Amino acid sequence: xxxxxxxxxxxxxxxxxxxxxxxxxxxxxxxxxxxxxxxxxxxxxxxxxxxxxxxxxxxxxxxxxxxxxxxxxxxxxxxxxxxxxxxxxxxxxxxxxxxxxxxxxxxxxxxxxxxxxxxxxxxxxxxxxxxxxxxxxxxxxxxxxxxxxxxxxxxxxxxxxxxxxxxxxxxxxxxxxxxxxxxxxxxxxxxxxxxxxxxxxxxxxxxxxxxxxxxxxxxxxxxxxxxxxxxxxxxxxxxxxxxxxxxxxxxxxxxxxxxxxxxxxxxxxxxxxxxxxxxxxxxxxxxxxxxxxxxxxxxxxxxxxxxxxxxxxxxx
Amino acid sequence: xxxxxxxxxxxxxxxxxxxxxxxxxxxxxxxxxxxxxxxxxxxxxxxxxxxxxxxxxxxxxxxxxxxxxxxxxxxxxxxxxxxxxxxxxxxxxxxxxxxxxxxxxxxxxxxxxxxxxxxxxxxxxxxxxxxxxxxxxxxxxxxxxxxxxxxxxxxxxxxxxxxxxxxxxxxxxxxxxxxxxxxxxxxxxxxxxxxxxxxxxxxxxxxxxxxxxxxxxxxxxxxxxxxxxxxxxxxxxxxxxxxxxxxxxxxxxxxxxxxxxxxxxxxxxxxxxxxxxxxxxxxxxxxxxxxxxxxxxxxxxxxxxxxxxxxxxxxxxxx
Numbered sequence: 001x002x003x004x005x006x007x008x009x010x011x012x013x014x015x016x017x018x019x020x021x022x023x024x025x026x027x028x029x030x031x032x033x034x035x036x037x038x039x040x041x042x043x044x045x046x047x048x049x050x051x052x053x054x055x056x057x058x059x060x061x062x063x064x065x066x067x068x069x070x071x072x073x074x075x076x077x078x079x080x081x082x083x084x085x086x087x088x089x090x091x092x093x094x095x096x097x098x099x100x101x102x103x104x105x106x107x108x109x110x111x112x113x114x115x116x117x118x119x120x121x122x123x124x125x126x127x128x129x130x131x132x133x134x135x136x137x138x139x140x141x142x143x144x145x146x147x148x149x150x151x152x153x154x155x156x157x158x159x160x161x162x163x164x165x166x167x168x169x170x171x172x173x174x175x176x177x178x179x180x181x182x183x184x185x186x187x188x189x190x191x192x193x194x195x196x197x198x199x200x201x202x203x204x205x206x207x208x209x210x211x212x213x214x215x216x217x218x219x220x221x222x223x224x225x226x227x228x229x230x231x232x233x234x235x236x237x238x239x240x241x242x243x244x245x246x247x248x249x250x251x252x253x254x255x256x257x258x259x260x261x262x263x264x265x266x267x268x269x270x271x272x273x274x275x276x277x278x279x280x281x282x283x284x285x286x287x288x289x290x291x292x293x294x295x296x297x298x299x300x301x302x303x304x305x306x307x308x309x310x311x312x313x314x315x316x
Numbered sequence: 317x318x319x320x321x322x323x324x325x326x327x328x329x330x331x332x333x334x335x336x337x338x339x340x341x342x343x344x345x346x347x348x349x350x351x352x353x354x355x356x357x358x359x360x361x362x363x364x365x366x367x368x369x370x371x372x373x374x375x376x377x378x379x380x381x382x383x384x385x386x387x388x389x390x391x392x393x394x395x396x397x398x399x400x401x402x403x404x405x406x407x408x409x410x411x412x413x414x415x416x417x418x419x420x421x422x423x424x425x426x427x428x429x430x431x432x433x434x435x436x437x438x439x440x441x442x443x444x445x446x447x448x449x450x451x452x453x454x455x456x457x458x459x460x461x462x463x464x465x466x467x468x469x470x471x472x473x474x475x476x477x478x479x480x481x482x483x484x485x486x487x488x489x490x491x492x493x494x495x496x497x498x499x500x501x502x503x504x505x506x507x508x509x510x511x512x513x514x515x516x517x518x519x520x521x522x523x524x525x526x527x528x529x530x531x532x533x534x535x536x537x538x539x540x541x542x543x544x545x546x547x548x549x550x551x552x553x554x555x556x557x558x559x560x561x562x563x564x565x566x567x568x569x570x571x572x573x574x575x576x577x578x579x580x581x582x583x584x585x586x587x588x589x590x591x592x593x594x595x596x597x598x599x600x601x602x603x604x605x606x607x608x609x610x611x612x613x614x615x616x617x618x619x620x621x622x623x624x625x626x627x628x629x630x631x632x633x634x635x
Contacts (some may be wrong), residue, residue, distance in 0.1 A: 171395035242459030
């Protein structure tokens with residue numbers, strides 16, 4: 001092809017190279033590049049991103065070196081050990097268990113469930129929203145009624161009831177139970193965007209030329225709203241950390257022998273613990289706040305980079 | 317418009333029926349039977365079987381469901397196993413506490429959110445707007461139960477300004493001190509709920525005000541020489557008020573769902589705490605009744621909001 005081109009045109013090879021370079025420089029930058037430059041322009045966002053990634057990697061690897069059953073054994077000698085000592089640098093709880101170690105394993109569990117929950121519920125919500133928004137008409141109407149019904153259910157109560165009905169549950173079943181109830185927000189957002197998107201000319205053109213519906217939905221509309229999907233997934237990740245820890249706090253999340261950030265905060269339910277032995281629950285509470293704020297901040301920056309008029313980073 | 321409201325009602329009917337079936341099936345799936353705890357442990361198994369047959373527990377599920385619904389309409393939700401008391405009376409005693417707290421929180425939320433929303437919209441892009449946006453963003457991101465725990469720790473235990481448990485102190489005897497004590501007990505949970513629940517109203521009001529600022533009627537008012545203060549107070553604010561009022565229904569549903577956490581942290585004897593306690597005692601009649609009540613309250617809340625919104629905004633009327 002290139003040889004053919006050279007034979008039949010007056011453009012020299014050097015000119016061609018120069019033109020290609022110019023065209024590449026003027027082309028719309030890739031999404032990843034835009035996001036990266038946005039982070040480079042916003043230092044706090046970069047700090048938040050480093051905190052999150054560093055922390056997740058740290059707890060994932062750190063938890064591998066901790067023997068959980070051994071850590072959860074009661075050690076009466078270390079009963080409410082003070083923090084900042086050589087053995088227990090965040091103190092110990094009523095069973096003499098190291099708070100620092102529980103914090104690492106608990107973070108791993110909580111973050112792991114939040115990631116799983118985000119993956120499942122977002123995938124479902126995205127598919128639901130895309131199909132509902134694309135097909136419109138009766139399908140949309142029916143799907144919206146189901147959505148309305150799900151929104152009406154008292155979510156927290158339903159989850160607690162399901163957790164008590166299921167005899168043997170673990171983190172996987174727990175994630176699945178949460179997922180039943182947490183896809184609605186995503187689906188609503190994606191649906192409204194899909195409704196707008198399927199009115200556009202490229203969809204009509206594709207439909208006229210006989211493209212399969214599913215191909216239009218997943219290969220043509222979905223890539224076009226991918227920035228929205230990325231933003232929404234990030235924000236729901238932050239929210240989902242709150243969901244799991246909240247239910248574990250009430251005692252209906254992970255079982256008590258499996259530490260989670262929520263079960264650690266539940267130590268504060270004891271009036272003695274909350275004031276006298278603050279180190280048993282305060283680190284977990286602060287960790288949740290910092291995590292949620294950083295993740296949502298990253299989500300805000302992603303949202304900004306998806307909207308060309310709000311970008312702060314410059315791309316060269 | 318009446319047509320819209322009627323349609324909205326008609327959609328609600330199947331929702332209530334499906335909800336009741338779902339709640340009934342969940343109750344069936346729970347371990348144990350309605351006689352748990354109320355009969356002699358030495359009773360003859362054959363006798364228990366006979367009791368269950370008389371009470372229709374071997375009937376097909378749709379027949380049991382029908383019986384349950386008939387009982388429901390007679391206000392009979394069964395007996396609580398934990399308290400040995402009719403569920404209706406038990407819940408009636410708790411519902412007041414929960415609803416008071418929810419109402420109080422909602423009033424405070426509006427009291428904080430309305431001025432903030434108008435102010436942020438009026439000074440769009442300036443420092444106060446930025447501060448309010450950062451504030452709503454931070455309050456939105458942090459899980460609410462963490463705030464409750466931190467709040468009760470700082471203001472309840474460390475400073476000792478607020479009571480940390482119950483809905484009324486035991487030494488309140490006279491009429492006035494009863495009210496005062498009740499109010500004192502809902503003050504901290506109400507304040508926390510309001511300060512951390514403003515985000516929806518503030519954001520909505522802010523964008524409404526920003527839109528209205530550039531609208532024709534504001535320009536007309538301004539050219540007539542109406543003072544800026546009056547434009548905001550009488551023109552813009554009044555126009556944005558009705559859609560904001562519509563949020564009340566949604567915010568009630570949010571507050572009810574949050575009541576499980578609030579009441580657990582503050583040991584406040586309302587329906588949410590009753591639910592958590594009943595779960596740990598496996599008191600299934602109470603659990604079923606509460607899930608049903610919360611579902612119906614959610615439904616009424618959304619219904620109210622939808623009706624108000626459809627009055628305000630013709631675009632969202634159901635076709």
